[in-house]
Amino acid sequence: MLLTPHILLGAAIGSKISSPSLVFALSFASHYFLDALPHYEYDISGLKKKKAEKKLLFEFLKLTADFCFGAGLALLLVWNSPFRTGAILGMLSSLVPDALLFLSWRHPNSKFLKFFALPHRACHFLKNLSPAWLDLSTEVVVASTTIFFLVYYV
Numbered sequence: 001m002l003l004t005p006h007i008l009l010g011a012a013i014g015s016k017i018s019s020p021s022l023v024f025a026l027s028f029a030s031h032y033f034l035d036a037l038p039h040y041e042y043d044i045s046g047l048k049k050k051k052a053e054k055k056l057l058f059e060f061l062k063l064t065a066d067f068c069f070g071a072g073l074a075l076l077l078v079w080n081s082p083f084r085t086g087a088i089l090g091m092l093s094s095l096v097p098d099a100l101l102f103l104s105w106r107h108p109n110s111k112f113l114k115f116f117a118l119p120h121r122a123c124h125f126l127k128n129l130s131p132a133w134l135d136l137s138t139e140v141v142v143a144s145t146t147i148f149f150l151v152y153y154v
């Protein structure tokens with residue numbers, strides 16, 4: 001799934017729960033839940049390779065744009081909230097599974113990273129299905145629902 005829906009859901013979780021450890025756990029788990037839904041993913045296969053290729057820069061730019069858009073939007077929505085710190089913790093925690101997956105590509109022999117990478121791969125079986133608009137609609141529904149929540153309930 002794109003980073004933006006993960007970030008927005010993490011912000012929504014963090015904006016309503018006062019316990020930082022619970023925010024971390026729920027936002028972390030929400031990542032796997034969202035990845036189990038039918039969703040669109042852009043190609044980041046160049047990041048899996050150890051050797052730098054031309055497409056690596058383009059993939060890195062896609063990820064950066066996705067992160068900046070999602071984090072910027074979430075921060076805009078929670079900036080004046082008394083729960084801003086929790087929301088930021090939720091945003092960052094929701095991305096930890098992808099960070100661990102990236103690290104597992106770089107360190108394939110790490111049992112610790114494999115422990116998190118295996119369930120991550122297992123819940124990714126409904127990605128990039130056809131038609132593409134169906135996958136993207138899941139992302140739009142998740143993003144718009146969490147935006148609605150952040151606007152009206154935070």
Ligand SMILES: [Zn+2]
Binds near residue numbers: 031097
């Ligand atoms: Zn993921």
